[in-house]
Amino acid sequence: MRGGPPGGHGGSSPREIAVGGVGIGWRPQIDLTIERLSAAVDFVEIVAENVHPGHVPATLAALRERGVPVIPHGVSLSLGGTDSLDRSKLARLAGLAARFEPPLVSEHVAFCRAGGVEAGHLLPVPRTRAALDVVVANVREAQAALPVPLAVENIAALISWPEDEMTEAQFLGELVERTGVSLLLDVASLHTARVNFGADPVVALEALPLERVAYVHVAGGVLREGVWHDTHAHPVAPQILDILAAFADRARRRGPALPGVLLERDDAYPSDAEMAAELTVIRDIVTSAGTGRVRA
Amino acid sequence: MSGREDLAARQAALVAALVAGAPPPPGVDADRVRAQSAALLRKRGRGLARTEPELAAALGREFGPAFAAYATGRPQVGGAAEDAAEFARYLLTSEHARDAEVRRAARHITLKRLLHRASRHRDAEHPPAPVPTGR
Known part of the structure; x- marks a missing residue:
């Protein structure tokens, strides 16, 4: 063990933890990289829209065979939208859950289309009571249609709404409380919110129900003209x-x-060595957490 | 209007501003709408280039400007393959069609799309016979 003794004292592990260790987003373009780095990969995630449960790529099936958890991650269900949920997208998530038997599936607190037009990306929901009601209803519908628990993720936004009544942590906290949904915490999105809206990530971490975090996302991005893009x-x-x-x-x-x-x-996939180095840095942070050890 | 209808209208206004050239919704930062709109366009362009790398290669440095000219104010309909077919049709009537490589790649894509549509049409009219079971 690299990190020394854990700093936590007592207290049971939160039941929300779905997977442990360090994972990587499985993509067909880096399937062989993941295969080569498999000793450093404890779990993977797949984009639900890009994998058909009946036609699973061989490299992905092999990972699953070896017991690596594979978490289906949807990117276009539009849980924050006012249109009714797309049943075929829900069925895809459920089908992938049946195929891979993951501890959970995940989606986003976002909308992707409105007025019959696709935005092509995740957009922020106004943090109002009315919008929270819509997200709660959609999350409940999704939960009912899925054979495994659902976790929802905070998105990286460029735009905010003037009608926002709550902080993101308050909005997510109420959503968790009303639906029992787990959280997929994206720390890159917290950084995005700091740069783009001045929201302090530490304040957010203090306010969020961290015991409901099932797993965490981390990703790189870029600053363009004072705006953080979570690329x-x-x-x-x-x-x-x-x-x-x-x-x-x-x-x-x-x-x-x-x-x-x-x-x-x-x-812009990096070399195996660069990818391995990023995974190592992440693992070191997780292992040394709570030990008071300062990161180099 | 109910809260839900209000929300639907606000969301539709934002999406229209981002992908269909409508003005930003009242109260939403116009610069950020422009930045998000540009980011969506880049993402859509990358998806198309991944689907049709030969067309992207034929256009070379012209890909970005040509795709922006095509996609600005024109929301994506369907997946990247449909988008690529629309883009190819657009290119064939543009100045880019003077380039033989671009013309060839664009024609190839439109033809591929026509064949795809025809096969789906045929499958719908004459569904494949059930697979005989054993013995």
């Missing part, structure tokens, strides 16, 4: 790793078991 195509910035460390320290206080942390990379 998943750049190395993970030190400020994002610091938020991960702050989360891990707080999570460690609850007990020795920490939620898994997954690196998302979707473009």
